[in-house]
Amino acid sequence: MSSAARPGIRLPDRLADRARDVLEGRTPPVAPRDAATVMLLRPVPGASGTDASLQVYMLRRRPSMAFAPGAFVFPGGSLDARDAEIEVGWAGPDALEWGRRIDAPADLARALVCAAVRETFEECGVLLAGPTADTVVADARGEDWEADRAALLERSVSLAGLLRRRGLVLRSDLLRPWSRWVTPVTEERRYDTRFFAAALPVGQRARDVSGEADNAAWIEPADALAAARGREIFLLPPTAVTLGELGACGHLSAALTARRRITALIPEVFVADGAVWLTVPAGLDYPL
Amino acid sequence: MSDSPEARLAALGLALPPVAAPLAAYVPAVRSGSWVYTAGQLPLADGKLLMTGKVGAQVSAAEAAALARTCALNALAAVAAAAGGLSAVTRIVKLVGFVASDPAFTGQPEVINGASELLLEVFGEAGRHARSAVGTAVLPFDAPVEVELIAEVRD
Numbered sequence: 001m002s003s004a005a006r007p008g009i010r011l012p013d014r015l016a017d018r019a020r021d022v023l024e025g026r027t028p029p030v031a032p033r034d035a036a037t038v039m040l041l042r043p044v045p046g047a048s049g050t051d052a053s054l055q056v057y058m059l060r061r062r063p064s065m066a067f068a069p070g071a072f073v074f075p076g077g078s079l080d081a082r083d084a085e086i087e088v089g090w091a092g093p094d095a096l097e098w099g100r101r102i103d104a105p106a107d108l109a110r111a112l113v114c115a116a117v118r119e120t121f122e123e124c125g126v127l128l129a130g131p132t133a134d135t136v137v138a139d140a141r142g143e144d145w146e147a148d149r150a151a152l153l154e155r156s157v158s159l160a161g162l163l164r165r166r167g168l169v170l171r172s173d174l175l176r177p178w179s180r181w182v183t184p185v186t187e188e189r190r191y192d193t194r195f196f197a198a199a200l201p202v203g204q205r206a207r208d209v210s211g212e213a214d215n216a217a218w219i220e221p222a223d224a225l226a227a228a229r230g231r232e233i234f235l236l237p238p239t240a241v242t243l244g245e246l247g248a249c250g251h252l253s254a255a256l257t258a259r260r261r262i263t264a265l266i267p268e269v270f271v272a273d274g275a276v277w278l279t280v281p282a283g284l285d286y287p288l
Numbered sequence: 289m290s291d292s293p294e295a296r297l298a299a300l301g302l303a304l305p306p307v308a309a310p311l312a313a314y315v316p317a318v319r320s321g322s323w324v325y326t327a328g329q330l331p332l333a334d335g336k337l338l339m340t341g342k343v344g345a346q347v348s349a350a351e352a353a354a355l356a357r358t359c360a361l362n363a364l365a366a367v368a369a370a371a372g373g374l375s376a377v378t379r380i381v382k383l384v385g386f387v388a389s390d391p392a393f394t395g396q397p398e399v400i401n402g403a404s405e406l407l408l409e410v411f412g413e414a415g416r417h418a419r420s421a422v423g424t425a426v427l428p429f430d431a432p433v434e435v436e437l438i439a440e441v442r443d
Contacts, residue, residue: 023350025357025405028302031336185339185351264340270348281346
């Protein structure tokens, strides 16, 4: 079959055992949870002009986490019930249009955009919202913002509620749909994740504030891939593919104007030569 | 086989899921005399498709077999709801499995074995059934596999 012609990534033993259990019918597969992740982008500091190369903000997941411990990832996370609130100040394409863009029903699309903005604020203190449809919060640092962020994290407030109280609108137009990855069917924790790209708003700073991370950095995609090849950092396959795509864009404006077709990408799992292998979907370049 | 089908299922670490709500103008299963016919069952868990795509392209045969097993479990839930429990099933008569296939893929039988093997594990000899395993271009919502069952049931 087609997978035999594509390079495989050999699964480590722990994941391979679980994969065999699912493939051989001993463990039923689980349904994926909806999730959103955001690649925050900025030009390399000090560079000028539109062809400055870009950096992306990445976090290292704490080694104690259940899903992808120790992996370098983009900020993001699962949808929660608060993301479905309809009464949210909104700028940019409406839910129906977002649904068309990210291959989702309108209600789910709105919730995914909310989750993307919420997670970006929770995990790096960057807020993609503004007082009007064409302005953005200039600086989301300080004690009052930190209190809001803590309230979001402990789920005592929704993003919609926070924006309402501060008189802000969610700037959905600052997000660009990038891709959709679904965790392989064999895994214990599965996510159906929409990837978005966004430029870091002028004036705002990304901060390592997430309790889920023990390291955070702005990094050029090619440098992250080189570090992964040198086994200095660990990247999940979708992260590696996405870094390759961002690197190929070269600079910020190219990444933000890239035309992306969003379909579900699911790494394929198969058994060969006594091992369990994973391949990225055909047509994608696996840069590691 | 002395254990009840429910006990066999539990021993496999499985439980009957809620019957999947119909996606259009039909019912999940119909009883006609001594037989229960199910609607085609997709690989859904918690109301979500486990995977999408074509087998032999985006989905491997081994993955598709695991999905077919989930389809069969969903079909058993539909049978149980129509028959008043799995213990009312006297035998599985026929299984039809559809595999959304890449044009070059010809391994439909091994994919649908994922469904057939579950029926044998749950019903033993009474789970042996006639079968069709069909390759098709596309299935609803881009599901890779769909399975339907005919079961004979006690009055």
